[in-house]
């Protein structure tokens with residue numbers, strides 16, 4: 001194995017189940033226990049120092065994170081850092097002997113860890129105050145750690161990895177301007193890769209950074225082939241990147257965004273494996289980010305990272321609390337007629353019809369004095385391409401019939417997006433939805449992860465999500481941005497997620513209700529689920545006991561099991 005890739009072969013063996021899980025060392029065996037989190041503050045700060053190993057491996061030693069305390073910041077005392085982490089519900093694990101740098105919550109403290117150009121870009125972009133995950137990831141990545149970060153949807157994870165990686169690139173280029181690819185960012189979908197590249201370009205504006213987007217789409221390929229220049233950053237889907245592995249030998253940062261999706265999906269994992277093996281630099285740092293990190297991915301990270309640091313924000317693997325969540329029964333024995341009635345009711349803004357009474361200033365009153373709720377922009381998820389296409393047609397027709405006036409114009413307010421569409425049609429749908437031209441987007445799970453929409457008011461799970469992780473990510477398309485959480489806590493929640501179910505979904509209901517309760521932001525659950533009493537309505541017991549959608553019973557971590565959760569066969573997205 002090349003000195004630089006201890007991760008590559010371990011990765012292969014681990015994925016095939018043949019990997020021996022090394023003793024993780026340090027504190028990795030410690031699970032997130034919220035009680036302990038609140039009381040045992042020493043867990044975060046005081047690590048038993050390990051004697052310097054004298055390193056058997058020069059490359060390793062050269063790339064080791066500093067064990068000296070980092071530069072002073074506004075949180076430069078251990079107590080201040082500790083209090084900040086506690087308030088922001090940040091937990092950090094590193095190996096014994098490694099020093100955890102304090103979080104950097106504002107520009108003054110970020111300035112001590114990042115290149116001035118990037119700090120300026122953050123200020124100009126309006127990101128002067130770091131979110132919880134950013135504050136800790138910025139300093140850990142600057143200190144040379146490989147970071148695994150699990151933080152809620154919409155909590156700013158994209159900048160949490162882009163800003164430090166861009167900073168390290170600018171610093172590197174100041175010393176050595178030889179063209180080479182500095183970083184590769186992997187994303188599971190074209191839409192997410194394109195979005196990440198956009199954020200990177202705007203952050204790097206003025207620094208002349210070459211960013212290549214590679215998603216296997218013809219246009220991307222043409223651009224990549226036409227350009228002779230070596231890109232500084234490649235943002236890509238794993239399949240596209242794996243097919244052009246040239247010049248990854250000097251890559252210093254490999255980021256797996258939505259890491260659990262990239263590592264647990266059978267179709268994607270092999271490509272990721274190939275890319276990891278091609279990144280052979282002794283200075284390589286790997287980073288993994290997601291709102292859902294199952295134990296299995298945690299274990300993979302432990303094996304693949306050289307200088308591991310794990311950052312958990314809030315209750316792990318849980319939907320955001322500032323999206324009000326509701327489960328709505330829509331028919332026995334797989335009958336789905338109730339679902340369209342529910343969708344109709346939702347699109348009319350009459351959520352009360354579905355069993356909830358939301359209250360709040362979000363209502364509108366029409367000329368006739370009828371109160372309803374503003375529900376647009378609205379995202380509707382279904383489980384497969386065929387169902388998405390069919391539902392799209394139905395919702396268009398429904399939408400046209402609900403609107404008075406020009407029904408054709410009303411129908412154009414609905415767009416669809418799934419893996420069976422051409423890239424340009426997908427882009428067009430996204431653009432129209434983002435611009436407000438379209439009010440309803442009917443999509444498959446291809447859009448459930450990472451894609452950032454401003455102000456989605458309502459997410460409808462027309463089909464029950466296949467896994468708990470899918471639920472967390474789908475719901476997370478609403479209530480984005482740190483401001484959403486702040487304003488939601490000050491007043492009534494702004495966004496809602498309605499999950500429709502039939503008897504066929506019975507096995508998933510209790511775990512889903514548990515997740516919703518765990519999120520804690522005010523839920524509307526059927527009585528028999530809300531009180532934790534035994535299920536008596538809908539579904540047969542046999543199926544329920546079979547359990548295809550399970551949240552791992554791990555009271556401390558509330559972890560979603562990567563192994564057990566994916567029991568339903570995933571249809572094509």
Ligand SMILES: Nc1ncnc2c1ncn2[C@@H]1O[C@H](COP(=O)(O)OP(=O)(O)OP(=O)(O)O)[C@@H](O)[C@H]1O
Pocket residue numbers: 126127128129130131134151152153154155156157158159290291449450451452476480481482483
């Ligand atoms: N420091 C900040 N201050 C204000 N807004 C921010 C900050 N950081 C990020 N944002 C905004 O928050 C929104 C969500 O960020 P982002 O897409 O990175 O979330 P995420 O954690 O990656 O979510 P997901 O898990 O769904 O991928 C974006 O619109 C982004 O511009």
